[in-house]
Amino acid sequence: xxxxxxxxxxxxxxxxxxxxxxxxxxxxxxxxxxxxxxxxxxxxxxxxxxxxxxxxxxxxxxxxxxxxxxxxxxxxxxxxxxxxxxxxxxxxxxxxxxxxxxxxxxxx
Amino acid sequence: xxxxxxxxxxxxxxxxxxxxxxxxxxxxxxxxxxxxxxxxxxxxxxxxxxxxxxxxxxxxxxxxxxxxxxxxxxxxxxxxxxxxxxxxxxxxxxxxxxxxxxxxxxxxxxxxxxxxxx
Numbered sequence: 001x002x003x004x005x006x007x008x009x010x011x012x013x014x015x016x017x018x019x020x021x022x023x024x025x026x027x028x029x030x031x032x033x034x035x036x037x038x039x040x041x042x043x044x045x046x047x048x049x050x051x052x053x054x055x056x057x058x059x060x061x062x063x064x065x066x067x068x069x070x071x072x073x074x075x076x077x078x079x080x081x082x083x084x085x086x087x088x089x090x091x092x093x094x095x096x097x098x099x100x101x102x103x104x105x106x107x108x
Numbered sequence: 109x110x111x112x113x114x115x116x117x118x119x120x121x122x123x124x125x126x127x128x129x130x131x132x133x134x135x136x137x138x139x140x141x142x143x144x145x146x147x148x149x150x151x152x153x154x155x156x157x158x159x160x161x162x163x164x165x166x167x168x169x170x171x172x173x174x175x176x177x178x179x180x181x182x183x184x185x186x187x188x189x190x191x192x193x194x195x196x197x198x199x200x201x202x203x204x205x206x207x208x209x210x211x212x213x214x215x216x217x218x219x220x221x222x223x224x225x226x
Contacts, residue, residue: 001169009187033212040221042202043153048212086153087214095166097143097155 002026002091006106018062018074020103022087031071033088034063036081037102043086047072074105079095082107110134111213112142112203117220120193128188128220130203138181141206143213144188146199146222156201157188160209171197193224 004024015086022032032050043053047063050070051059074081075078087100116128130142144156156166157167157177165177176189186203201222 031210031212035213037153042109042216043213044216045212048214049171050211054212054214084152086152087157094209096168097158099153100143102152 002096002098004087006087006100007087009106010105011108012077013108014077014079016077018077018081018105019079020072020074020085020087020105021069022072022100023069024089024098024100026088026092026098027065027070028067029092030089030094032063032065034072035086035088037084037086038082046085049095059089077105077107079107081105084103110223112215112217113207114201114203114220115185117222118198119223120224120225122193122195122226123135124193125143125189125191126222128190128203130155130186130188132184132186132205135205135213136181137179137184137186137205141209142179142186143204143206144177145158145204145213146224147202147219148199151199154199159186167177172217175183190222193222195224198222198224 020032034047036046037043048104062073062101113131131197143158159165176191178187200219202219203217205211
């Protein structure tokens with residue numbers, strides 16, 4: 001089965017930039033989506049189609065794509081950004097959905 | 109309000125069956141791409157199944173042959189029939205909607221908890 005690889009954890013101080021990567025063989029051909037999940041809550045989509053931001057998501061959250069690795073960047077990190085972040089895509093056939101293992105963002 | 113509301117979770121013995129429901133409000137489920145996504149306690153998100161607007165369904169290998177995703181257009185409700193349940197099926201099950209297959213999962217239900225006990 002298709003896999004997406006994320007670092008288990010990322011830590012930054014307030015005001016710094018956090019970067020969370022997601023790697024997968026099919027990423028050059030398939031879109032990536034990012035979700036933020038806070039404790040006890042359902043996930044919320046923060047990036048779709050690699051780089052697009054849904055309405056209501058702050059501009060300091062952005063996405064980029066560099067072939068087999070995509071990156072979620074959070075600039076000027078705030079305490080409220082502390083959460084688990086998951087990337088999601090589909091396999092090369094475009095059929096089967098896959099989530100990355102998730103990255104816990106800690107704001108020091 | 110546009111929303112998805114899950115129900116049907118509970119405590120079930122290993123080997124048993126359970127049917128989850130996902131009721132939609134303010135949109136027509138037959139026009140959308142809908143998924144079930146689950147999250148085991150303390151673990152990450154795991155895709156379970158998808159249904160396309162045309163009715164085609166797909167399943168993760170971990171549930172294939174045991175789970176069935178269906179839709180009742182007259183009730184605007186989706187169902188996940190789960191059988192031969194195992195301990196590792198214990199999770200919060202989310203019903204998640206998308207405007208299209210490449211639009212991302214932008215509408216999440218609140219989730220319903222399934223606990224499988226041996």
